[in-house]
Structure formats: C-alpha cells, structure tokens
Amino acid sequence: MTRETVRTLAALRHTVRSIALGHRLPADERARLVQSLTEVAAPVLVGGRSVTLLSGRGTDEDGARLLTLALRLPRQASGTAVATDRLPLRAQTRSDGTVVWHLPLPEGQPASRPQATPAAATRNSDADVALLEEELRAALARADALADEHRRLKDEMAETNSGVLALYVQLEERDEQLRTAHGRTLRALEDALRPRPLHVDGLELAVHYAPASDEAPTGGDLYDWFTLPDGTVHFTVVDALGHGITSTRTALTVTHAVRTLALEGHPLESIVARTDGILTPFDQSVMATLLLARLDPADGRLDLANGSHPPALLAHGDGTATYLEVRGRGVGFPLPGSERVLSTRLEPDDVLLLYTDGLTESRRDPCEGEARLKDALCRHRAQPTERIPGLVAEELVSEVLHRDDTLAIAVRRTGGDPQLRQPSEAPK
Structure with missing residues (x-):
C-alpha cells in the first residue's frame, strides 16, 4: 500500500484525483471521492498539520477488485472528524481514527501508475483544472440525466393519473348504472309486494x-x-x-x-x-x-x-x-x-x-x-x-x-x- 504525507488541501485534492484517474474511476465517482477526503482532512490541514494518505488495491469476499484509500489523522485531531455516513462517499472509521474508503474498480481496465505526487501538485494546476472541469461536466450530466428522469417520471405519473381518472370515471358511470338497475329491481320488488x-x-x-x-x-x-x-x-x-x-x-x-x-x-x-x-x-x-x-x-x-x-x-x-x-x-x-x-x-x-x-x-x-x-x-x-x-x-x-x-x-x-x-x- 502506498503511503503519502499531505500538508495542504490542494496537494490532497491533486493526489486523490491522480490516484482515481490512474485507476480509471468515472469522473462523477472521482469527484465524490475528492470531496469526501477533502471534508475529512480540511479541519486538520487548515490548522497547519499534516495527514497521511494510504492507497492500494485488493479484492472483496467475492473476488472483485477494490481500490482502498485510507486517511490517517493526527491522534489529537481524530475526534474532530466529520460524520462519515454523511459524506458524498460513505467511509468506515477504524478504532485508531483512520478513515477508509473501498471503491470497486471498473472491470477490464488495468490500472496505470499515478500521474503525479504531492510535491508536483503546484506544477500541475492546469491538469487539475482540466480534471475538475471534467468532474463538473460529469456532475452536470448526471444532474441533467436526473432532471430528464424526473420529467419522464412526471410525464408517466401524469399519464398514469389521467388513466386512473378515466378509470375512476368509468367506474363511477358503471356504479351509477348498477345503482340505477338496483333501484329499478328493488322498486319492482316493492311494487310486487303490494296488493x-x-x-x-x-x-x-x-x-x-x-x-x-x-x-x-x-x-x-x-x-x-x-x-x-x-x-x-x-x-x-x-x-x-x-x-x-x-x-x-x-x-x-x-x-x-x-x-x-x-x-x-x-x-x-x-x-x-x-x-x-x-x-x-x-x-x-x-x-x-x-x-x-x-x-x-x-x-x-x-x-x-x-x-x-x-x-x-x-x-x-x-x-x-x-x-x-x-x-x-x-x-x-x-x-x-x-x-x-x-x-x-x-x-x-x-x-x-x-x-x-x-x-x-x-x-x-x-x-x-x-x-x-x-x-x-x-x-x-x-x-x-x-x-x-x-x-x-x-x-x-x-x-x-x-x-x-x-x-x-x-x-x-x-x-x-x-x-x-x-x-x-x-x-x-
């Protein structure tokens, strides 16, 4: 497992983004991963202290390939970590305060070596901007897809409601016909009972x-x-x-x-x-x-x-x-x-x-x-x-x-x- 010491948020984002890119993670998942680690590490890094980032590959119980990232915080800062169940990507917190993410790797795409190190973060700002724009486009595309899906579901719901309303009208008409027939039958029965x-x-x-x-x-x-x-x-x-x-x-x-x-x-x-x-x-x-x-x-x-x-x-x-x-x-x-x-x-x-x-x-x-x-x-x-x-x-x-x-x-x-x-x- 690779170990890196990170002292700034920019370096952390660059390193995580490079690792995710090297393992062919989709842009939207890459963006969630960068945002999750940033939220966990920000209280420590803004305070002038460093964190340790560990990354490596493994498999789960079913043999599927996983990318594992672990963020080790200073002991005195472990109590200030954010709630991991509310992160863009959920994580696990170990007893020593280390926060761990396990991400499934895409099938059929071999991982490449990371493209940069923390020391090179400041020299790759253009690349980071390009990757950030890609992640933003992916997020926008996902938002557009969700909006399209919402519109489709809304249209389907309107069509369903229209069908239900038409069925309700038909049932009301049928019920009225049955009530009328029932009334005629009972009136005929009532008349038959009279002398x-x-x-x-x-x-x-x-x-x-x-x-x-x-x-x-x-x-x-x-x-x-x-x-x-x-x-x-x-x-x-x-x-x-x-x-x-x-x-x-x-x-x-x-x-x-x-x-x-x-x-x-x-x-x-x-x-x-x-x-x-x-x-x-x-x-x-x-x-x-x-x-x-x-x-x-x-x-x-x-x-x-x-x-x-x-x-x-x-x-x-x-x-x-x-x-x-x-x-x-x-x-x-x-x-x-x-x-x-x-x-x-x-x-x-x-x-x-x-x-x-x-x-x-x-x-x-x-x-x-x-x-x-x-x-x-x-x-x-x-x-x-x-x-x-x-x-x-x-x-x-x-x-x-x-x-x-x-x-x-x-x-x-x-x-x-x-x-x-x-x-x-x-x-x-």
Missing part, C-alpha cells in the same frame, strides 16, 4: 310508503287489502321487527297468514292469536305488530282488532279526530292476540288512517307524535283522498331524530257514490 289496487263502490283508498333507507327500499312495514265474500273490505297493516329484506320476509309471512285465515272465515277477534299459533312453531324469530280492520262500505260498520300496533285514527266531518284504541299483543309476543274487537261506524266523508309507528315515533315521544298526527289528519282531511297519506307523512317526518319505515293508508267513505276517483299512491 293490487282495490276499487270498491263507496270507498276511496290511498297509500303512502317510504323506507327507512334509500339503499333498502323494502322493509318490515307492509299492508294488505281485499274484499271478503260478504262484501266487507279487510285491511291488514304489519310492522315486522327490523329493517330490510329480512323484516320484509317476516311481514310477508304474517300478511299471507292473515289473508288465508280471513278468507277461511275465521272471526276477526281470533286471527291475531291464530297467526301466531301458525307461524311461531316454525320460526321463533318471527315478531311483528299488526292491526286488522274490516269495513262494510254499505253502512260504514268498522271492526278493529289489534296486536301491539298503534291505534287507528278516525277523522270526522266536524273537524275532530279520535284514536280507536284496542289492546292486544302481536305475533311473537307473550300471550298474543287481540283482547277484543272494537266496533264503530265510518260516516260519509269520514277519513280512517291506518299507519305504522314510523309516523308517531319519529321524535322518540309517542305521545307528542300521536298529538301531531291527529292535528295533521284534521288539517288535511278535506284534501283529495289520494293526497292525504303523503301530506300527513311529509309533515310528521320533516324533522326526525331517526328514520324508520313509514306506512299510512287513508280510507274515505263516500256514502256509496258510484262516481269514484281512481285511488293512487302519494308521491314518495
């Missing part, structure tokens, strides 16, 4: 339904209506526990069971209990409230049975309204059944409202909800029948603490007038 429009002389019927969530337009609030063989009209309003498709299945099961029992001729007061007796042995999870009503359009006789459901509300022609209270327990409840059947009369132009608790419990205070519902029905009773359920629901759920399925059915007795208006649903 057919019922046209009865002497009655006007209208219904409003709104789900708790637009993402699940079916829920546990269902209704059924049909004409019995004796000419009376049967109404069923069901509110199954929960939301979504599961509660819809429960409500459908209950309404179908009630329809079957009613058409078989079972008395109204027994149907709630019989429905529970039929369903709960097969499914212990079934739980629903229900309200049953039978109305004779000829004389206005109205019979009601209840299973834990909110009471029907009757608005009279004089502007007053009355809740038709019937106690009972619903399907899946302990001791299910209606305690009695309430009988009353629906006079011409009276309006009967059957509904679910989504209307009265929107503010978590059923008493307040019932009072607001009564006021709303009295205020809208004179409106066309097809508008009443929607107007009442809109008023009661305009300010809610929590959303729930809402169902309202309006029944007006017209006194048997054959000129009936077409029943329709209020807008959702």
